[in-house]
Each structure stands twice: as C-alpha cells, then as structure tokens.
Amino acid sequence: MVKVAFIGLGRMGHGMAGRYLDAGFTVAVWNRSKGKAVDLIARGARWAASPEDAAIGADAVVTMVADDEASRAVWLTGDGAATTMKPGTIAIECSTVSYHHTLEMARELRRRGLIYVDSPVTGLPDAAATGKLTLLVGADPADLERARPFLIPLATTIWHFGAVGSGTVYKLINNLMGAIQIAGIAEGLAIAEQAGLDMKLVLEAVETGVAASPQVIRHSRRMVERNFAGATFTASLRQKDAAYAVALAESLLRDAPIMGRAAVAAYDRAKSHAPDDDEGRMIEIVSRPKGDSAG
Ligand code: NAP
Numbered sequence: 001m002v003k004v005a006f007i008g009l010g011r012m013g014h015g016m017a018g019r020y021l022d023a024g025f026t027v028a029v030w031n032r033s034k035g036k037a038v039d040l041i042a043r044g045a046r047w048a049a050s051p052e053d054a055a056i057g058a059d060a061v062v063t064m065v066a067d068d069e070a071s072r073a074v075w076l077t078g079d080g081a082a083t084t085m086k087p088g089t090i091a092i093e094c095s096t097v098s099y100h101h102t103l104e105m106a107r108e109l110r111r112r113g114l115i116y117v118d119s120p121v122t123g124l125p126d127a128a129a130t131g132k133l134t135l136l137v138g139a140d141p142a143d144l145e146r147a148r149p150f151l152i153p154l155a156t157t158i159w160h161f162g163a164v165g166s167g168t169v170y171k172l173i174n175n176l177m178g179a180i181q182i183a184g185i186a187e188g189l190a191i192a193e194q195a196g197l198d199m200k201l202v203l204e205a206v207e208t209g210v211a212a213s214p215q216v217i218r219h220s221r222r223m224v225e226r227n228f229a230g231a232t233f234t235a236s237l238r239q240k241d242a243a244y245a246v247a248l249a250e251s252l253l254r255d256a257p258i259m260g261r262a263a264v265a266a267y268d269r270a271k272s273h274a275p276d277d278d279e280g281r282m283i284e285i286v287s288r289p290k291g292d293s294a295g
Contacts, residue, residue, distance in 0.1 A: 001026045004150060005054035005061040006045075007074045007081060008095065009036040011232065012121070013064030015129025016094065016154055021045060022131075023153040028054040030074075050079035060090040060150040067240050068101040075105060087113030090147050094135075094154075096120045096175065096237075098244040099168050099251075102138070106164040117147045118164055120171035121154070124232045132156050136174075138167035169248065176245035179238055179263040181215045183282055189223050190287035199224050223283040231278035238279040239267035 002025050006017040009031035020027045021043050029037050030048040041047050048054035051074045055061050061081045063074055071093060075082050085091065091114050093105065106116040123133040134157040137144055144160055151158055161170050188211075192202045206212060206220050222228060242264045249257040270282045 002149065003028070003058045003060075005030070005048070005051075005058040005081065007031070007051050007054060007061065007063045008065035008070070009040070010064065010066070011125040012094075012128045014040070015125055016062070016064055016133075017045065018043070018129060019131050019153040025153070028056075028058065030054040051075070051081040052079040052083045055081040055084045055089075058085065058089060060092060060147065061085060062092045062094060062150060064094045066095065066237070068097050068244075071095050071097050071101060071105065076108065082109060082112055082114060085112075085114050089114055090143070090150065091116045092147055092150060093118050094121055096171055096241050096244070097168065099165055099172065099248045102165045102168045115143050115146065116164060117143055118167045119147070119151060120167055122171070122174060128154070134159065136161060136167040136170045138162060138164045138169070140164070172241060172245035172248055175238070175241035176249075176257070176260050176263065178215055179242040179245075179267060180259045181213060182219055182238070182279060183263050183266040183286075185216055185219050186223055186280070186282040186286050189220060190283060193224075193287060194289055219280045222278070222280050226283070228278040228281055231276070233279050234276050235267060235270035235273070235279050235281065236275040239264065239271045242267050 004020050004025045005028045006020060007030050009017060009029060014036055017027060017029050017040055028046040028048045029040050030051050031037055037047055063071060065071055065074055074080055091109050102118045109116040117137060117139040119135045119137045121133040121135055127133050131153055133155045135151055135155045137158060137160045139147060161167050193199060203221055203224055207217060246257055246260045246264050249260055266282065269285050273285055274281050
C-alpha cells in the first residue's frame with residue numbers, strides 16, 4: 001500500500017490529509033497540536049509522535065503549515081521529517097512559503113538525496129476537503145511525474161509552472177494581486193458608505209460591473225454586511241503572503257512594487273486588528289469616518 005505522511009492539520013491540511021484516507025493510502029499524520037488529528041485517527045490515520053516519526057517508511061511527505069518558520073521546523077529541525085526520509089523520497093511542500101525559502105529547502109533536501117517539489121495551492125478549505133484544489137507546481141518534469149500520484153487526490157487542476165520555486169512565484173503573485181484587490185474593495189466600499197450611497201444598490205452595481213472579479217464577488221457583500229462568519233483565510237496569512245511577494249518583487253524589479261508595499265502596510269494593520277479572523281475585516285480599518293479620533 002502506498003504510504004504518505006501528512007504534516008500540518010490546520011484549516012487546509014486537515015481536509016487534504018482526509019483525501020489520502022479517502023483514496024486508500026496508508027496515512028501517518030502529525031500536527032503541532034494533536035487535537036486536530038482526532039477524527040483522522042478515527043478514520044484510520046496513524047498518529048505520529050513527530051514529523052520524523054511520520055516520515056518513517058513514507059513514499060512521500062506532504063506539508064501544509066503556516067509559513068517559512070513552520071516549514072523549516074517540520075522538515076529540518078532535530079525531529080523534522082527529513083531526518084528519517086529514505087533517499088529518493090518525495091517531499092511536497094503545499095504551504096505558501098517565500099521564494100527564497102523554497103530554493104533553500106530544495107537545495108537542502110537535494111543534498112540529503114530527497115526530491116523537493118513546491119506545490120502551493122489555491123482554493124478554500126472546502127475545496128481542500130473535497131479534492132478540488134488547484135495545485136501550482138514547481139518541479140523538474142520527471143519529479144512531477146513521481147509526485148503526481150500524491151497530487152491527484154488533492155486537486156482538480158495541476159498547473160506546472162517550471163523548475164522548483166516557480167509554483168511559489170505564481171502563488172505569491174496570485175496572492176499579492178488578491179491582497180491589493182481586497183484592500184481596494186474595502187476602500188471603495190468604505191467611501192461609498194461614508195458618502196451615504198444606498199449600499200444595496202452599490203453592491204448590485206459592483207457585483208455586475210466592470211470591477212467585478214471572483215474576489216469582489218466573495219468579499220464585497222460580506223464587507224458591507226460586516227459578516228465575517230466562517231473565516232477561511234486570515235489577515236495574518238494574507239499579510240504573510242503579501243510580504244513574501246514584496247520581497248520577491250524587490251529582488252526582481254527596480255521601481256516596484258508600489259501597490260504591493262501599500263497592501264503589506266494595509267495588512268500589517270489588519271493583522272494587528274484581528275490576526276486570526278477573516279481578511280475581509282480590512283473594511284473595519286479603512287471605514288472609520290474622518291474626524292473619528294477613537295483608537
Ligand atoms: P491554519 O489553519 O492557521 O493552519 C496552520 C498550520 O500550521 C497548523 O497545522 C499549525 O499547527 C501549523 N503551524 C504553525 N506554526 C507552526 C510551527 N512553528 N511549527 C509547526 N507547525 C506550525 O492555516 P491554513 O489556512 O490551513 O493555511 C495553511 C497554509 O496554506 C498556509 O501557508 C496558507 O497561506 C496556505 N493557504 C491557505 C488557504 C486558506 O484558504 N486558508 C488557501 C490557500 C493556501 P497548529 O494547529 O498546532 O497551530
């Protein structure tokens with residue numbers, strides 16, 4: 001039976017690990033806090049004492065953790081997965097990490113005889129739990145073919161952007177463009193509110209007008225209604241992705257990113273306001289009326 005180790009059972013990882021169980025893989029799971037693994041264990045996953053333990057005998061190790069720091073911790077520290085992975089084993093990083101980190105990990109794991117594939121994802125937690133993610137892959141073509149059986153249970157679409165790191169480049173530009181758009185939606189709606197427009201009409205016009213995009217459709221109504229129930233993507237994660245994208249932009253472009261830096265500044269504020277809540281709460285930051293001296 002094909003063995004997979006899955007590390008990181010947050011909003012996204014929990015559902016993704018479940019997909020391997022559904023597909024009949026032998027699954028070992030680890031998460032920093034064990035509580036999130038309970039139902040996966042009940043469904044047949046083996047609870048591992050550490051990432052290192054999870055990786056024993058695995059044909060592939062898949063990670064879905066918060067950021068560079070978490071990724072380094074689960075792959076490379078004393079009890080990291082790389083410690084026990086057999087040479088030739090596939091390491092699939094689904095977490096959104098920085099470009100610099102991706103290249104460093106690829107080098108470090110290759111030095112240990114392992115194969116590193118970056119495969120960040122787009123799609124919300126419900127897509128993760130139902131195998132409907134889009135995977136953004138950076139890998140040598142031969143490595144992608146070796147990884148493919150472990151990608152298929154997660155996704156409806158696999159985009160191969162090129163060599164290791166290229167999936168992460170795409171993910172970071174995608175999320176930077178999203179950060180700019182979401183902050184822009186919040187600002188536009190806040191102006192309309194303060195100017196006293198009929199927001200029902202504004203919503204209808206925005207959702208059907210030339211500025212409409214999937215982000216507008218997803219966020220504008222929730223922002224106007226201040227309805228942030230069921231947060232799927234948090235202000236902290238958005239700030240992290242935008243900051244990683246800006247670092248990449250600064251290494252490539254002379255005069256940019258102009259909008260990117262503004263988005264990071266906006267999400268720095270959103271992160272201090274409500275780090276673990278929905279990124280759409282950006283509207284609460286930008287909608288304070290002129291003359292409001294509170295806070
Ligand atoms: P989440 O619910 O906050 O989960 C974060 C995961 O990382 C948890 O398993 C957490 O462990 C673990 N973690 C954090 N710091 C750690 C550390 N220092 N050492 C070990 N583990 C650590 O986040 P998520 O929404 O699932 O997102 C996971 C990744 O997917 C992120 O890179 C995010 O940017 C990306 N992503 C998210 C979405 C989305 O819609 N949510 C969509 C696409 C991509 P604990 O459970 O113990 O805290």
